[in-house]
Amino acid sequence: MTATNTIKVWDIGVRLFHWALVACFVIAYISSEGAEHGGVGEVLHAWSGYAIIALLVFRIVWGFIGSRYARFSDFVFTPSAILAYIKDLFSGSPRRYLGHNPAGGIMVILMLVSLIAVSWTGLKAYQAEGKGPLAAASHTPVIPVARADSWEQEEYEHHGTLGGEEDELWEEAHEATVNFMLLLIVLHLGGVALSSLLHRENLPRAMWTGRKHVDGG
Numbered sequence: 503m504t505a506t507n508t509i510k511v512w513d514i515g516v517r518l519f520h521w522a523l524v525a526c527f528v529i530a531y532i533s534s535e536g537a538e539h540g541g542v543g544e545v546l547h548a549w550s551g552y553a554i555i556a557l558l559v560f561r562i563v564w565g566f567i568g569s570r571y572a573r574f575s576d577f578v579f580t581p582s583a584i585l586a587y588i589k590d591l592f593s594g595s596p597r598r599y600l601g602h603n604p605a606g607g608i609m610v611i612l613m614l615v616s617l618i619a620v621s622w623t624g625l626k627a628y629q630a631e632g633k634g635p636l637a638a639a640s641h642t643p644v645i646p647v648a649r650a651d652s653w654e655q656e657e658y659e660h661h662g663t664l665g666g667e668e669d670e671l672w673e674e675a676h677e678a679t680v681n682f683m684l685l686l687i688v689l690h691l692g693g694v695a696l697s698s699l700l701h702r703e704n705l706p707r708a709m710w711t712g713r714k715h716v717d718g719g
Contacts, residue, residue: 507715509716511714512712513569515560515564517709517712519564520709522553523557529546530547533547548633548634558618571601576601579607584604586604587604587605588604591700594700600714605693609689612686620683623676626672627669627673627676629672630668630671
């Protein structure tokens, strides 16, 4: 395929975001077990999480000021358009889009929202342990608890609450959002594979080079 029958679709911002997000999510997921025991695993998990938050902020801003195919206005479709595209997809004759198709567009939005939930619950779980930027910013004052035993009093003074239950709650919420994100990733990969097959184009390579072919489809 020559450069004459391809067009630049994905700008450098979209591509850097995509592959950096893949790397950071993989590091965060792999280091999650080690994070429970502190040390290097905890550092890797925390900082890869912070990097994901920074990437999300960039992508949201870029969704409004980036190039044509990077903007939300290019790939946010109506529910009827999304359902019609999915129906055509499974019939084997979907319309080809240079940017995100309707199914891909809604998947982008779902993954961004899911990653925001993953990040927020992760920060809150870290705060419940007395760590991270939320804990550093809170500085909850110490309030005595009447008739609390020594363990409860110590926990309250450290976290500003009976921290064990809150810690467990946010950890479970964080795990649930991560599992939902993993489901979206599986669906995303399946959609990419199916679309690549139907349109006879290598979508992962297009996200790497930024270029897609303009003939056919």
